[in-house]
Amino acid sequence: MSVQPTGASCVSCASCGRTLEPADRGRPRLYCSRACQARAYRARRVEGPAEAQGSDDGATHLTVERIVRAGIVVADTEGLDALSMRRVATELGTGTMSLYRHVASKDDLVTLMVEAAMADVPLPGSPARNWRHGLERAAHRDWELYHRHPWILPRVMVTTRAYFSPALAADSESAFASFDGLDLEPADAFRYMFMFASYVQGVAVTLVSDAEAARQSKTAGPREVKAADRAQDPLYEPGAYPRLARAMRAGADPWDLDALFASGLAGVLDGIAADLARRGIEP
Structure with missing residues (x-):
């Protein structure tokens, strides 16, 4: 049995856990042998300091x-x-x-x-002026969201699978509030919203795809980027596809997805307005 110096306490080897007698002067011992010291050093090199210590890095700053x-x-x-x-x-x-x-x-x-x-893209703080205004601001809010965070689109797509998200539920509730005062049957409100959301997210697929291509092109070499550019040239050249070439030069040279999105949205809302009028529902 060893006698501990007055006021000292036992410590353990930082590698194998064996009890060490504390040093009575100088730096305290951390390892019971040079072999344990070398083993701990190799672990830190392979796993990193935090993981070599069981990932207990004292990260109290984490929330x-x-x-x-x-x-x-x-x-x-x-x-x-x-x-x-x-x-x-x-x-x-x-x-x-x-x-x-x-x-x-x-x-x-x-x-x-x-x-x-x-x-990060807050819901409107005031009621919509009418159903069209409500859907317009809902569409542009979502469009801004996809611009900021392209990765989010697959996680919020319209789906037949039932799942709950407080943020998605609040977003949908706000959009459905656009129909307040029209006395719509719930099934009709759902049908209009499905058409509206399908358009917004459908165009957003192009937006997100372009954003991903632009992100990847930053890591591609000049040779790959030029090859991709050349691959698009036939779409703009008259010849085998004259109608396609004329349309692409007129409407997509250069692409302006924001303008195309706004134009298409107006068409979708015009369609809803026409259906409401056909059914005798006054806005």
Whole structure:
């Protein structure tokens, strides 16, 4: 039995856990042998400092909000496919396992990211002037959301699968409020909203696709970018496809998706207005 110096306490080897006698002078011992010291050094090189210590990096600065915001930054700049708990941990400068103390999984993280991203584009604070005004501002709110966060579109698409999201429910409730005062049957309100949302999200597919292509082109070499540009040239040349060439030169050279979106939206709303009039429903 060893006798401990007065006022001292035992410590454990940082590698194997064996009890060490505390030093009575100089720096305290961390390892029981040079072999344990070398083993710990190799672990830090392979796993990183945080993970070599069981990912207990003392990351008291972490919160759910910070993790979610870091995830949004990664998805905005690198795409949702690049998102992982490890990538978010790197963004925050912490160990991967530290994130799991706050967020259970990547799927849970993406769910929280959707909620936060939608909250960044607030719902209208006042009632719509009429049904058309209500749907117009709902459409432009969603369009702005897809511009800011292209990755969010697949997570909010119209679907027959039932799932609940507080932000999506609030967004839909606000849009449906556009029909207040028309005395519509719920099934008719749903039919109009389905047509409206399908248009907005359908055009957004093109927007998101272009945003992803632009993001990827930043990492492509000049040779790949030029090849992609040349591949588009036949669409604009008269010849085998004269109608297509004329239409593309007139309407898509250059592309102005914002203008095309607004024009198409007006057509959809005109269609709803015509159907309301046919059924004798006064706005």
